[in-house]
Amino acid sequence: MSSDSLLPPNSTPLEVALARLGLRFDDIDLPIERLWNPATCPIAVLPWLAWSLSVDKWDAEWSEEEKRAVTASAIEDQRRKGSVTAVKTALAGIDSLLTLVEWHQTAPRGVPHTFAVHLPAIGADGVAGGARVSAATTAQIIADVVRVSPARSHFDVVIDLAVAGATAATGAAYAALYRRVAAGPDTSDTDWAALITDEIGEPLTDDTGQFLDGSAA
Structure with a gap:
């Protein structure tokens, strides 16, 4: 020793x-x-x-x-965590065009402690549909926002669509809630290439059942 x-x-x-x-x-x-x-x-x-x-x-x-x-x-x-900044940071990591609208920023005001996440289906380059309206993107938004948002808060994912030169909005909590078009013989003059589609190429419809046309965006 x-x-x-x-x-x-x-x-x-x-x-x-x-x-x-x-x-x-x-x-x-x-x-x-x-x-x-x-x-x-x-x-x-x-x-x-x-x-x-x-x-x-x-x-x-x-x-x-x-x-x-x-x-x-x-x-x-x-x-x-639990702040507006945390939610915005999470959204920025998914898509730079995602925006957050809180209940007090709407007219009329919404329900307290609620907010909406807006995703433009038509990007800054004018391209419509595809990955921007995919179920995977929506699921990622929901998962990441739930992870960092206050437990008391509730939110919707809203997909903003530019239709015929005007801006319309349609959305739900999950992309799966969008109606899909039934398959059948095409006897119309519809320009299918101009329609906004989901991630597997199926055209989306609005609340009235009309196809969403992205050619005028």
């Missing part, structure tokens, strides 16, 4: 051996600081660090840079 040992002179061989073993443990490099740092944590261990920091959303397909950024912002994200 070294001279700085605190063991008494009459220590047993077992006590001396355990003390020496403890000294060896002290020499082992334990990278605790690196493991708790999102910038230096090994990528294989990063999901566990994210879990310990209460990261709400994790995708194994993200790049390493995205995973480290999400982990690094976890504490700040938890501080903002």
Whole structure:
């Protein structure tokens, strides 16, 4: 034993051996600081660090840079959780054209503690339909907003449609609530290529049963 040992002179061989073993443990490099740092944590261990920091959303397909950024912002994200900022941040991560309209921003005012998420079916480039009105996109919006919004709040997902030069809005909580067009012989003069469709190419209809035409957008 070294001279700085605190063991008494009459220590047993077992006590001396355990003390020496403890000294060896002290020499082992334990990278605790690196493991708790999102910038230096090994990528294989990063999901566990994210879990310990209460990261709400994790995708194994993200790049390493995205995973480290999400982990690094976890504490700040938890501080903002339940706020308007948290909801807007979640929406921005899905689609830059998503907008949030709270109950007090409508005319007439809506029910307190409610809001709507507006998704334009026709993008800034004028392209209509497709992925923008897919059930997968709507499901992602709902899941991400529920994750960060206040528990007391309720919301609708509204798909905004530009029809014949005017703006109309139609929507529901889930894209599956849209009516689908029954298959049958086409004897009309409908320009099917101009219609707004869902993710599998089926045309959407409005509340009156009319096809939604995106050619005038």
